[in-house]
Amino acid sequence: MTKGFKPLRTAVVLAVSAVVCGASMAAVKTDTSSVRVIVAYKAGAAAKVSKAVAALGGKVGADLADDNAIAVTLPKAKLAKLKAQAGIDYVEDDVIQTIQGKRSVSTKARKAMAAAAVTETVPYGITLVQADQVAGTPKWTPKVCIIDSGIDATHEDLAGNTLAGQNFSGSGSWNTDENAHGSHVAGTIAARDNDVGVVGVNANKQVSLYIAKVFDATGSASASVVTKAINACGRAKANIVSMSLGSSSNSRTEQRAIDRLSKKGILFIAAAGNAGTTAVSYPAGLASVMSVAAVDEAKAWADFSQYNADVEIAAPGVAVVSTVPPNVLTMGVLSVGGVSYTVQSMENSPVKSVTAPLADFGFGDAPAAGSMTGKVCLISRGNISFADKVVNCQTSGGVGAVIYNNTTGELLGTMGETVTTIPSVGATQADGATLLTQVGQSAHVGIEPDPALYASFNGTSMATPHVSGVAGLVWSYFPSCTGQQIRTSLVNSALDIGDAGRDDKTGAGLVQAKAAIDRINSLGCGN
Incomplete structure (x- = not known):
């Protein structure tokens, strides 16, 4: 198998729970007498299908016109009739996706958080991915779209970044964070070098951020909501989409959106999952997405990190200290x-x-x-x-x-x-x-x-923004490279840390910023 590419997969329902590393399916309340599904319709059939849904007592929850689909809640007894309606392409479950990170409270983590509260520190992950070895002046500013729980835009280590966004969660606004997970992810990508707290991979504003908020405090969101966020990233002209989320089941509609935007040049990066099994998590398991595994400070594979043929690259995901809003945790x-x-x-x-x-x-x-x-x-x-x-x-x-x-x-x-x-x-x-x-x-x-502004988290959620941040950092020096070429260059320059060559636990190895830049300077984009 060629590095940086994965075989196409059909939708598979895996016998594992979507409850991973602290994210609970119970957070999403369901009515057992009704079902929430995504209805994809054939070209030109939008009005006809919407009318049929209404006639069956259904309610439209999200308009996914970009992908010829709508999210619908309707009585379970009417599902078979809905599927038989003319103009429908397919009907699928509106699967639930969850955050892939959880707070770490080890003694070592507490010491690192205490240090960040007193003076600016460099988290170990920044050193491991070589972000601190990159010097010089970037040639442009790629845009990273973070699909997560929002961002604390007033945080001392995040304020000053170029920010924009949109809220799909129904909670707060895109620049608030009722869960803390999204702010933690954003800090790993772009916490400022400003003499306080921590530094991110792009500590000197080498990237701009677009925040697509899908999670409220529960850390759970439907695939239809995530799909809307993905399309918003596309309209915002994002170059990289960072998704520290996942589910055991694939959404065909979400895959449609990712595949379509990937062909337009957007680089998608997602968490491999925290079940510690060979199960595939989605969207990380899609061919159009880089699947990111987690390692610890010693570059050892984290035993919660899912491992399979789709894992493409690895990054720090154990006891990662980053930014959080005060009094949310x-x-x-x-x-x-x-x-x-x-x-x-x-x-x-x-x-x-x-x-x-x-x-x-x-x-x-x-x-x-x-x-x-x-x-x-x-x-x-x-x-x-x-x-x-x-x-x-x-x-x-x-x-x-x-x-x-x-x-x-x-x-x-x-x-x-x-x-x-x-x-x-x-x-x-x-x-x-x-x-x-x-x-x-x-x-x-x-x-x-907890009034703390910094916290330590574990998860492939934390590994993902390291890779997203490195992708943005490397790309900022090579504006002529495509997203797929950046992906290939990251894979080919990764530090082999598992079994010799590619392995299911760490993929090509630990993502390396300076090595990728050196490789592109020497061999050109995508080699």
């Missing part, structure tokens, strides 16, 4: 007897704080009515799920929960889909032992908004 807090402890918020725990006496609730494996009334439950990990422990505390009258680890390391837990009303946090095993000696003392525990 949350943090766990705990103090007992006036002493503060470092704790991690339980995922999906309610954002609230309480102050109450600390009480030993053992393993929390059985509720005892009234035993924890008005108290903060101190609970050991083990025997049952975190959610069940918190529910048992709550049922016993507890107002907050602290679960401590039964092994070394941070305790990162989740409530999953269980709804709880009390705040819950995770503590280390060592702190748990200390807390047991403080039972009866006043404890303040909670999940609170």
Whole structure:
């Protein structure tokens, strides 16, 4: 197989979940009596199909006229009749796509974030991709379109970039970010060299940014919404489209848009996915898209990164520090007897704080009515799920929960889909032992908004903007190159870090900015 190219694929539904690395399908509420589909119509049949949809009780959710399609919600019982209507090309599920990144809270990550809060730092990924080795004056400014959750345009490290955008999410505006993921991605591409925070791959405004916002706080969006954003990128004359998102299922309509715009010269780059399996994520699995895998600071493949024949290139995606809006992410807090402890918020725990006496609730494996009334439950990990422990505390009258680890390391837990009303946090095993000696003392525990401007994330979401940023940086020196030639040059100049030659985990290897520029200077575009 020629480097930089992938065989065409038909739409495949893979037996893996689209819930990856913290993004939950539960975030998108569905009505089981109705279905949301994309209806593609034949040329000249738009009005006829729209009329048929209305007659069947359907409602049009998105007009995808660029690709002869509409997104429709209609009663499930009417789906077969819809498919039989004249003028219809095909009907497909309006699949859900999710962000491919999640916050990292390791000790090392916290140190890196703390450093960024005090003085400008260079994230390890910038060095690994050689962005800090590129010198000279670019000849033009490519435009990178980021399809994500928006951007905090007022952020100290993002303000000053050339920005424009459009909002498709129904939440805020394109220059706000209720999820933090989009701002994190944007920072990796273009955080400014301005003596604060971090620097991005294009720290000196070598690219401009177009923000196509598709995600709200949930981090989930339908393929029809993403398709509208893709076409907006095309109308904005973007040169590169960066997509830190994915689904286990392909959308034919989204593929139509990508293939059409790719032929017009746009370079598409997307996350390979975070399931840690051989499953293919879309749109990364499309031939018109560069699929990006994640590696860590030691250039080792990240075990959450999906690996398959479509993976084309790799970039840093573990403990990547970048820009986030203040007070969008949350943090766990705990103090007992006036002493503060470092704790991690339980995922999906309610954002609230309480102050109450600390009480030993053992393993929390059985509720005892009234035993924890008005108290903060101190609970050991083990025997049952975190959610069940918190529910048992709550049922016993507890107002907050602290679960401590039964092994070394941070305790990162989740409530999953269980709804709880009390705040819950995770503590280390060592702190748990200390807390047991403080039972009866006043404890303040909670999940609170995090005012930090920088955060560490894991995911192929984080690897993708490294490649998008490098593509823009390299292209800024060679305006005569095409998008496909830039793609090929990046693949051919990548640092081989996995098995010799191309491999499924890291593709051609680690993307390299200076090596790509040197190669083009020596051999020309696309060689």
